[in-house]
Amino acid sequence: MSKHAIVVGAGAIGLATAYFLSQEGLSVTVLDQAEPGKGCSHGNMGWICPSLSGPLPSPGIVGSSIKGMLDGTSPLYIKPSEFVRIWPWLMSFWRHATVMHYAVGLEANLWLHQRTLELYDQWLEHGISFEMHHEGLLYVFRDITLWNDKMKTASRVADYGFPVPERLTQDALLDLEPDLSPSVAGGILLPKERHVRADTLIRGLVQHLHTAGVEFRTGVAVEAIDASPFAIRSLRAGGERLQADVYVLAAGAQTGGLTQHIGLKLPIIAGKGYSLTFSEPNLTFRHPLYLGDTKVAASPYNGALRVGGTMEFSGANMRIDSQRVDSIRKASSLYFRTPAAGRDVEIWAGMRPMTPDGLPVIGKAPRHENLFIASGHGSDGISMAPATAALLCDMILDRPRPVEAHAFDPGRFS
Numbered sequence: 001m002s003k004h005a006i007v008v009g010a011g012a013i014g015l016a017t018a019y020f021l022s023q024e025g026l027s028v029t030v031l032d033q034a035e036p037g038k039g040c041s042h043g044n045m046g047w048i049c050p051s052l053s054g055p056l057p058s059p060g061i062v063g064s065s066i067k068g069m070l071d072g073t074s075p076l077y078i079k080p081s082e083f084v085r086i087w088p089w090l091m092s093f094w095r096h097a098t099v100m101h102y103a104v105g106l107e108a109n110l111w112l113h114q115r116t117l118e119l120y121d122q123w124l125e126h127g128i129s130f131e132m133h134h135e136g137l138l139y140v141f142r143d144i145t146l147w148n149d150k151m152k153t154a155s156r157v158a159d160y161g162f163p164v165p166e167r168l169t170q171d172a173l174l175d176l177e178p179d180l181s182p183s184v185a186g187g188i189l190l191p192k193e194r195h196v197r198a199d200t201l202i203r204g205l206v207q208h209l210h211t212a213g214v215e216f217r218t219g220v221a222v223e224a225i226d227a228s229p230f231a232i233r234s235l236r237a238g239g240e241r242l243q244a245d246v247y248v249l250a251a252g253a254q255t256g257g258l259t260q261h262i263g264l265k266l267p268i269i270a271g272k273g274y275s276l277t278f279s280e281p282n283l284t285f286r287h288p289l290y291l292g293d294t295k296v297a298a299s300p301y302n303g304a305l306r307v308g309g310t311m312e313f314s315g316a317n318m319r320i321d322s323q324r325v326d327s328i329r330k331a332s333s334l335y336f337r338t339p340a341a342g343r344d345v346e347i348w349a350g351m352r353p354m355t356p357d358g359l360p361v362i363g364k365a366p367r368h369e370n371l372f373i374a375s376g377h378g379s380d381g382i383s384m385a386p387a388t389a390a391l392l393c394d395m396i397l398d399r400p401r402p403v404e405a406h407a408f409d410p411g412r413f414s
């Protein structure tokens with residue numbers, strides 16, 4: 001009889017894991033407290049961006065964040081009442097913001113990302129249907145100094161085998177994207193990046209998994225975990241006790257709350273971001289845009305335009321703060337010929353699962369031999385989903401673990 005796996009979390013990470021496990025012949029149940037993809041994997045920007053693999057804690061980020069918060073321009077917001085609760089996480093984040101950690105983290109994330117494009121292509125070949133675009137990614141700057149600085153750091157990706165980013169003058173930029181405002185100073189094109197519409201990806205994966213015989217149990221929250229010192233015995237969810245041979249926790253920003261049940265410390269907190277999706281938009285862009293001075297992003301889709309950003313630490317909730325949404329609108333309108341508008345607008349908030357070292361958590365739990373974790377992907381969960389899931393699946397099947405995967409070890413915070 002085939003092994004049975006329960007995957008908790010039907011976001012991009014959980015669904016991708018269910019995909020690889022069912023491909024390998026395991027019987028898989030996906031469990032979610034809501035409908036699939038209603039967590040962070042819904043309204044994000046959908047960038048598939050291996051060349052943006054640098055971890056978030058980076059040299060200089062602490063100073064620039066504090067300065068931005070003081071003058072009110074920062075995309076980072078920490079709710080005053082949250083400071084005390086997340087203080088240990090912030091201290092750990094700041095400790096990781098060094099040249100050395102950044103270089104090690106970049107190597108690790110690049111290693112994980114190396115199969116990303118190939119795996120996304122395989123998903124399409126295997127009949128998973130979703131919206132994917134191949135135009136690359138365009139950085140846009142209004143401040144020429146920032147543009148020059150970014151060009152220096154962006155060029156480093158060439159050391160890792162990615163094409164050298166192309167520098168675009170203001171004229172070239174406006175030729176490429178006429179709906180940008182003439183106030184933009186210049187741009188940088190990363191030609192190999194892609195973007196997907198994440199909600200179509202989730203739909204495509206769910207449809208495929210249904211056909212492959214994966215069981216879905218939605219509207220069922222895991223409330224407790226029963227464990228011996230060395231293994232998980234069952235999950236308690238919706239008044240039932242659910243048993244399997246293997247358990248995977250892919251519950252996004254809520255994963256750390258679940259592992260507390262078994263004494264495993266995973267400092268994953270919610271970093272809230274917002275997006276606005278305009279249907280039948282008044283602006284047409286070919287490329288996804290990173291609006292570099294304000295750190296707001298824009299992704300064009302078939303018949304829609306999405307703008308989004310911000311990093312808000314206000315606890316694990318999906319509450320929408322209209323001031324934060326307005327700041328995204330204002331920031332993007334500085335770069336556009338006219339403010340973005342459309343027939344309808346969907347306003348969305350999602351909780352990024354943030355680790356203090358900026359690296360995801362992928363692998364076997366340190367003490368419980370049948371428990372595996374896949375979470376903490378921060379702003380890269382869509383990009384890293386297939387590679388994470390392929391790696392985790394190999395670990396679940398007890399295949400040799402590549403030495404590079406140590407960087408993602410769930411035991412590293414204990």
Ligand SMILES: Cc1cc2nc3c(=O)[nH]c(=O)nc-3n(C[C@H](O)[C@H](O)[C@H](O)COP(=O)(O)OP(=O)(O)OC[C@H]3O[C@@H](n4cnc5c(N)ncnc54)[C@H](O)[C@@H]3O)c2cc1C
Nearest residue numbers: 011013033039040041045046047222252273380381382383
């Ligand atoms: C504004 C914004 C823009 C972004 N842009 C990008 C981008 O361009 N590229 C990119 O790669 N990433 C991007 N991200 C990040 C990306 O969205 C996340 O990294 C990714 O969605 C995380 O996926 P996940 O499966 O880990 O979590 P989720 O999608 O949140 O899924 C977790 C699931 O677990 C379920 N769950 C939680 N607790 C329980 C429980 N107790 N019992 C049962 N179920 C439970 C939830 O209901 C949820 O469905 C962006 C995020 C934001 C906010």
